[in-house]
Amino acid sequence: MLSIAIVGAGPRGTAALSALAAKVxxxxxxxxxGALNDDGVNIAGQGTPFDVTQPEYSRFNARTAIVDQFxxxxxxxxxxxxxxxxxxxxxFHKKLEDSVASLHTAPDFDTWAKxxxxxxxxxxxxxxxxGEYLVHCYEYVKKDLPKxxxxxxxxxxxxxxxxxxxxRVTTGKQTFTVDELLLTVGHSLNPPKPVxxxxxxxxxxxxxxxxxxxxxxxxxxxxxxxxxxGAGLTFIDVALALTEGRGGKFSEDGSQYVSSKKQVKKILxxxxxxxxxxxxxxxxxxxxxxxxxxxxxxxxxxxxxxxxSKILDLIRGLTLDVxxxxxxxxxxxxxxxxxxxxxxxxxxxxxxLADSIAAYDGKRKLGAKAVFAGVFLLLADAILDVLPGxxxxxDEWETFRTWNSLVDIYGFGPPPINARKILTLIDAGVIDxxxxxxxxxxxxxxxxxxxxxxxxxxxxxxxxxxFPELAEIEDxxxxxxxxxxxxxxxxxxxxxxxxxxxxxxxxxxxxxxxEWELGMDTLNSSLHGQLPLWAERIAGRME
Numbered sequence: 001m002l003s004i005a006i007v008g009a010g011p012r013g014t015a016a017l018s019a020l021a022a023k024v025x026x027x028x029x030x031x032x033x034g035a036l037n038d039d040g041v042n043i044a045g046q047g048t049p050f051d052v053t054q055p056e057y058s059r060f061n062a063r064t065a066i067v068d069q070f071x072x073x074x075x076x077x078x079x080x081x082x083x084x085x086x087x088x089x090x091x092f093h094k095k096l097e098d099s100v101a102s103l104h105t106a107p108d109f110d111t112w113a114k115x116x117x118x119x120x121x122x123x124x125x126x127x128x129x130x131g132e133y134l135v136h137c138y139e140y141v142k143k144d145l146p147k148x149x150x151x152x153x154x155x156x157x158x159x160x161x162x163x164x165x166x167x168r169v170t171t172g173k174q175t176f177t178v179d180e181l182l183l184t185v186g187h188s189l190n191p192p193k194p195v196x197x198x199x200x201x202x203x204x205x206x207x208x209x210x211x212x213x214x215x216x217x218x219x220x221x222x223x224x225x226x227x228x229x230g231a232g233l234t235f236i237d238v239a240l241a242l243t244e245g246r247g248g249k250f251s252e253d254g255s256q257y258v259s260s261k262k263q264v265k266k267i268l269x270x271x272x273x274x275x276x277x278x279x280x281x282x283x284x285x286x287x288x289x290x291x292x293x294x295x296x297x298x299x300x301x302x303x304x305x306x307x308x309s310k311i312l313d314l315i316r317g318l319t320l321d322v323x324x325x326x327x328x329x330x331x332x333x334x335x336x337x338x339x340x341x342x343x344x345x346x347x348x349x350x351x352x353l354a355d356s357i358a359a360y361d362g363k364r365k366l367g368a369k370a371v372f373a374g375v376f377l378l379l380a381d382a383i384l385d386v387l388p389g390x391x392x393x394x395d396e397w398e399t400f401r402t403w404n405s406l407v408d409i410y411g412f413g414p415p416p417i418n419a420r421k422i423l424t425l426i427d428a429g430v431i432d433x434x435x436x437x438x439x440x441x442x443x444x445x446x447x448x449x450x451x452x453x454x455x456x457x458x459x460x461x462x463x464x465x466x467f468p469e470l471a472e473i474e475d476x477x478x479x480x481x482x483x484x485x486x487x488x489x490x491x492x493x494x495x496x497x498x499x500x501x502x503x504x505x506x507x508x509x510x511x512x513x514x515e516w517e518l519g520m521d522t523l524n525s526s527l528h529g530q531l532p533l534w535a536e537r538i539a540g541r542m543e
Contacts, residue, residue: 001150002028002542005169005176007157007469008184009034010047012510014069014138015525016182019535020149021141022073022103026542027148031176033169035153044153045138047186050131051213057240058127058214059415061233061280065122067109067130069137071526106140109133109523124280124415130523161472164504180538182493183508188466191458192485195229195443203445204452211453214241220451222246224264227435229442230455231271231349232409236418238453239267243430244421254420257428267431268449270442273341275349276422277413278356278369285366286374289322295378302382308396311383315403319375326365334368338410339403347437350426357419373411376403380519384527388517389489404518460514460521461485467512476503477512484515492533507534 006016009032020030035044046052110121112133120129145151159170160181167181189210197207204227208216211234220226226242228235244250247260269276287295298314305311316335323331358364366374376383387400413419425431440446458466462477463485470477479498480488487508489495494502509530514520519527 002026002180002538003031003176003178004028004180004182004538005031005033005167005178006182006184007033007160007169008186008510009044009138009153010184010186011045011050011069011134011137011523011525012047012184012186012531014045014134014141015531016184016509016534017138017141017145017151018070018073018103019531020538021145023532023535024539024542025146025148026539027150028538028542029150029152031152031154031169031178033154033157033171036155038155040155042153044142045135046131047134048212049187050127050134052128052131052135054126054128054131054212054214055241055245056126056128057244057418057421058237059124059418060127060130061124061412061415063122064109064113064120064125064130067133067523069134069523069525070103070106070108071524072529072532073103073106103141106137112136124417134523157469159472160470164476164506167473167505178505180505181507182534183470183487183506183512184510185467185470185512186510188458188511190465190468191456192463192466195454199443200445200452201443203448204450206451208451208453211238211455214238214245217241217245217453220264222262222264224450225266225268226264227268227270227442227445227449227452228455229270229452231269231273231276231436232455233277233412233414234455234457235269235276236414236422238455239269239422239425239431240418242267243425250421250424254417255424257421257424257430259428259430263430267425269349269431269433269436270440271436272439272441273409274437274439276353276419276436277409278352278367279360279419280413280415281356281366281370281374281411282360283374283377283411286322286371287378289325290318290375290378294318294321299379299382302379303385305386308387308392308400311386312396312399312403315376315379318379319372322371322375323368326371328368335372338368338372339406341402341406341409349433349436350423353419353423353426356413357416357423360416360419369406369410373407376407377411381527384519389491401515459485460511462487462512473506476506477508480516486513486515486517488516489513489530491530492537493530494534494537509534 006013013032035042037043113121117125117129142151154171157169157171162168166177168175168177200207214237228238242264246262248263249258298318301314302311319335320331323334328334355364356367359366359370426433464474476495477487487495489508490502493507493509495506495508497503511520
């Protein structure tokens with residue numbers, strides 16, 4: 001019997017199981033690592049960012065319309081493979097109905113939420129609610145797996161080793177040898193440039209290197225002054241955990257705050273950019289300014305393009321058009337400043353946050369950064385169809401990489417309610433922006449604080465030491481690391497060697513491949529088609 005190991009039991013692990021259920025008809029055994037926590041509790045499906053035990057104020061920073069674990073199968077988008085009994089779609093659907101509870105009619109988040117959390121349909125729900133949906137998806141697939149698939153759930157993988165075609169995965173005192181290995185690991189806890197307590201030069205008594213789960217902050221004293229490295233989404237979670245999470249009360253719209261005796265004394269965000277993330281932009285406004293015909297035409301040009309420079313020109317041109325429609329003076333200069341990552345003048349972090357909220361509320365025109373991010377996101381599907389997995393001229397790729405990273409900042413800011421809460425905490429004097437406004441380096445604190453919490457998460461991709469459990473197979477994963485930081489994979493998720501040939505039985509999918517692949521940090525399963533092809537390859541080797 002063919003044996004498969006999936007290392008990583010979050011949303012990508014569920015997606016891999018779905019693909020196997022839809023494509024594989026011969027007997028296989030699937031070992032899923034990371035399905036059980038250290039206490040033996042099943043946590044499969046959710047993934048660390050969507051832990052179902054986290055507090056309500058920790059919010060998802062995108063509208064839920066994008067959250068869909070079963071998109072590739074709905075409407076038979078995934079072609080029927082030769083591994084299935086027939087190429088007749090009706091018969092294939094019959095097979096799905098009999099074996100995997102009709103993946104092609106399985107729910108997206110909003111369909112599921114209508115029955116469970118109607119208030120969060122197409123909204124910015126607590127991340128724990130997203131986690132509940134993801135757990136539901138995993139159980140949905142697991143409950144009706146075809147009889148030919150034997151699923152074995154395990155705890156965390158402590159070591160992955162072996163050679164092509166014969167891989168070994170260790171968990172606890174057990175080691176399993178498998179024919180096929182798929183890596184679907186999520187967030188690394190080991191950043192490329194790690195920071196330690198000693199790096200702060202005695203300016204803090206304690207350093208918390210990773211803020212999740214937020215319960216790690218429970219030991220911080222109520223009278224503490226806390227500095228947070230980074231002013232992004234993790235900072236917001238930390239700030240709310242140290243205030244609202246300790247009994248502080250916000251009004252329903254987040255505009256008023258009543259403090260608690262248990263909250264910390266002061267919170268100091270730190271960031272060299274000198275700003276908070278802007279509120280999540282409303283890209284519908286950008287789409288309306290562009291117009292459907294122009295947007296469709298631009299997407300078509302991108303899909304037909306074989307030139308990255310032309311794609312960059314299309315993004316720039318469409319952004320300039322929107323800036324002109326909004327009556328921005330000198331749009332070319334404004335665009336150049338936006339893509340250079342220019343920060344506002346010193347002392348303006350509160351003002352820029354307030355401006356972004358006002359723009360979201362329609363009380364002022366959309367900011368230039370939000371316009372750029374909106375244009376980029378509206379073209380993202382076409383970009384994802386063309387760019388991933390290919391080599392491009394270095395100067396053009398570096399420009400695209402910069403723009404893409406800026407979209408992460410400009411386009412994926414906090415949901416409206418949490419942005420308003422941060423503004424309210426600033427005005428209440430709980431959050432002190434003085435160091436952020438000056439662009440203070442977290443490793444060069446002007447004065448001592450009680451605790452430093454690290455709010456800078458490791459990026460997507462792969463680098464030496466990113467996942468210690470993968471150390472013994474690292475040579476297979478770092479082949480293309482000098483060009484881009486991710487693991488390079490083929491169309492069916494196979495890891496590629498230096499000759500661009502698949503490494504036998506080794507595949508990877510998700511954040512670990514970021515940069516060679518794009519947009520991997522998503523819950524929209526329709527954006528990437530590698531896993532159905534991976535499952536089809538496995539089915540083909542058993543014919």
